[in-house]
Amino acid sequence: MSSxxxxxxxxxxxxxxxxxxPHYGVIFEQNPAMDWFEIISENFMGRGGMPRRNLDKALSRYPVVQHGVSLSIGSVDPLDKTYLSKLKDxxxxxRSPWVSDHLCWAGVSGTHLHDLLPLPYTEEAVRHVAARVKVxxxxxxAPFALENVSSYLTYTNSTMTEWEFVSAVVEEADCGLLLDxxxxxxxxxxxxxxxxxxxxGVPHHRVVQYHLAGHTNHGAYIIDTHSGHVIDEVWDLYKQAVQLTGPVSTLIEWDDDIPAFEILAAEAEKxxxxxxxxxxxxxxxxxxNAPFRLEGAL
Amino acid sequence: MTTPPALTLVQTFLKDAFQTNLPISENRELSAGVAKHVAGNERLTPAEQADLYRRQFFLRHIESLLEDHPGIAHYLGEEGFEAFATAYLAAYPPSTPSLRDLGAGVESFISSWSGIEEPYRPLLREMAHYELVFVDLFDAPDVPSPDLTLLGSLPQEVWLSCPFVFSPLLRLVEYRYPVPELRLQIRNGEVGRDLPMADHASYAVFRQTDVVRFERLTSPAFRLLKALTKGCSLVSACEQLNSTLTPAEADEVEAGLGQWCSRWAGAGWILAVDQNGASLDTSGPRSP
Structure with missing residues (x-):
């Protein structure tokens, strides 16, 4: 495969x-070398004040990609038009080159649980999600990518593996895959x-981005806390994945016990x-393969 | 798009299960229901798997409420706030994609929740109101700064006879307790949990240079400003006010009027003077 x-x-x-x-001070005062930054879209949908000012500072210095957590693409509730309108604004x-969110549901019947809840791996769910992704x-x-979520439960009615499900959704929806x-x-x-x-098992040509992060192992289960360093087993998995996909935009997430920027930058360097x-x-x-241009942003 | 029946069934069931405030395994009927949908594994039962999400629901939302309502949390204490937030989430389940909307019902919930000691209820209701104003202003859409040179060059008769255009980043509030000052002291760890003295006061709460600030106003200044934000010209606002002023207050208005207008424009509260009253926009700040 060629990049x-x-x-x-x-x-x-x-x-x-x-x-x-916590890193704004270092980033905006020292302009450290970093290929790009990812923002959580929902944190900047308010359109004004300090969040928007800081976003603009980042946009003037670095490529920025939007990543969302609240689209709830797998919910059976109608798509939230207000949310989508704010996302588009x-x-x-x-001018994010693509926008991503999670392959999950986050609520139903008008209640938003603000979680990334796994879907049953069924043909019905594939059709449902793919149709909504197209919309x-x-x-x-803008190009759209779905991220595979961590899950703590599986469903009795699943009829395929998770990677078969993920593959079927992104193929039918004709969208990108953010492989975490x-x-x-x-x-x-x-x-x-x-x-x-x-x-x-996933379609490698659709992988448009990688996520890497730490987690918390509780013995009987692991919670995806985005805390701590990426562990060796995950680095190995990443290496194997890159050999299959070629070089793809990669992002380190660290959201709990956030360390000094230098530590995060070292993880990115790794x-x-x-x-x-x-x-x-x-x-x-x-x-x-395609240097991102800042012209036109802002 | 047709509604997928199996997906609807599982989502609707789990949505309710994730919002129960006791561990799922403690509810036999609920556990049995969960087991129909959730597979479980050799390490965790279906109920235990689902419970990971249930716990996260409460942790995430209580943390978010705590972040937006440090004043309420201070007076309720750690355990009290957790009980309050848990009951609140049952009464007002989160309904929008944004966590910033989570506290929208807090003020009215405080009015009815039985877990609040009665003497504290008015204080907490006012604190909730102020904290919601704070959240609302924090990332509200930006507005352009007023052209102070232009404002300063306007003839006096324009200032007197035309309505002002106010910033949507200004809120006028009146409280029985000094909640803006109290919240600041709470943030700085300078105040205990005893019920403070009531101290009726009026404030302008506004965002300036990306920071939400408050300013205590004298009663005549607040009343004048309120009339102005409703679209009155300075002359008609003063006329309305006149009949309600004590002699001392009338003196205060007369002496302070010029300074006040200058201060309100300088702080970005007055954006412009609308020289065409017909196109007056009165959709600006609302008073409580």
Missing amino acids: QVPRMGLPDLGVGVGLRI LLKHT VQDYLE VNNIYVSAYNHGFNALDYVR ARVLRTSACQKKNLDTTR
């Missing part, structure tokens, strides 16, 4: 980290499947080194 062909027309931005408040402002993608007029390697590890631990089967070495092993071109 010369941008996947789904989207650029490889390199390795970035999540834009988080923000997208116009950030969202058309409305946003830590989430694969967490769910594999919680449900006893082979994480490598998952990595091998990802960069691993990514390069994984690609070299497979003779994949690591040249970033």
Whole structure:
């Protein structure tokens, strides 16, 4: 596989980290080297005040990609038009090259649980989600990617594996896949499947972004806390995935017990080194395939 | 798009299960229902798996309420606030994608929740109101700064006879307790949990340079400002006010009027003077 062909027309931005408040001082005062930042869309939908001011500072310095947590693409409730309108407004402002959210449901019957709840892996759910992704993608007029979630339960009526489900959804919806390697590890631990089967089983040409993060192991189960360093097993999984996909925009998430920016940057550097070495092993071109342009942002 | 029946069934059931305030395994009927949908594994029963999400529901939302309502949390104490927030989530389940909307019903819930000691109820209701104003202003859409040079160059008769255009980032509030000052003291760890003295006061709460601030106003200044925000010109606002002023207050208005207008424009509360009254926009700040 060659990285010369941008996947789904989207650029490889390199390795970035999540834009988080405790790091604003360092980021805006020292402009540290970082390929790109990911923002949580919902944190900037208010359209004004300090959040918007800080977003604009980031936009003037770095490529920024929007990642959402509240779309609830798998819910049986109608899509929230107000939410989508705000998301599109923000997208116009950030010029994010793509926008992502989670392959999950977050509420129903008018209640929003603010969680990333797994879906049953059924044909019915595939059709339901894929149809809604098409609506969202058309409305946003921007490339859309779905992220696989960590899960702590499985359903009695599932008829396929999670990776078969994820693959079917993104293929039928014709959207990108944000592959969270830590989430694969967490769910594999919680449900006893082979994480490598998952990595091998998804459509690699649709992977437009990776997520990497730490988690909290409680023995009987793992919770995806985005806390601490990425563990070695997840790094290994990431290496294997990159060998299958080629170099893809990669992001380190760290949301609990957030460390000094230098520690997060070091984690990003580790990802960069691993990514390069994984690609070299497979003779994949690591040249970033479509430099992201800041012109037009803002 | 047709509604998928199996998906509807499982989501509707689990939505309720995740909002119960006791562990799912303690409810035999609920556990049996969960087991129909959730597979479980050799380490966790279906109820235990579902309970991970139930616990997260409360942790996440109580934390969010705590972040937006430090004043209420201070007077209720840690355990009291947890009980309050748990009961609140049952009465007002989160209904929008944004957590910033979560506290929208807090003020009215305080009016009815039996867990609040009666003497504290008015204080907490006012604190809730102020904290919601605070949340609302924090990331409300920006407004352009007033052109102070232009405002300063307007002839006096324009200032007197035309209505002002006020910033939507200004709220005028009146409280029986000094909740803006109390909340600040709570943030700084400077105040205990005893019921404070009532101290009726009027405030302008506003966002300036991205920071939400408050300013205590004298009663005549507050009443004048309130009339102005409703679309009155300065002359008609003063006329309305005149009949209600004590002699001392009348002196205060006469002496302070120029300074007040200058201060309100400088603080960004007055954005412009509408020289075409017909196109007056009165959709600005609302008073409580």
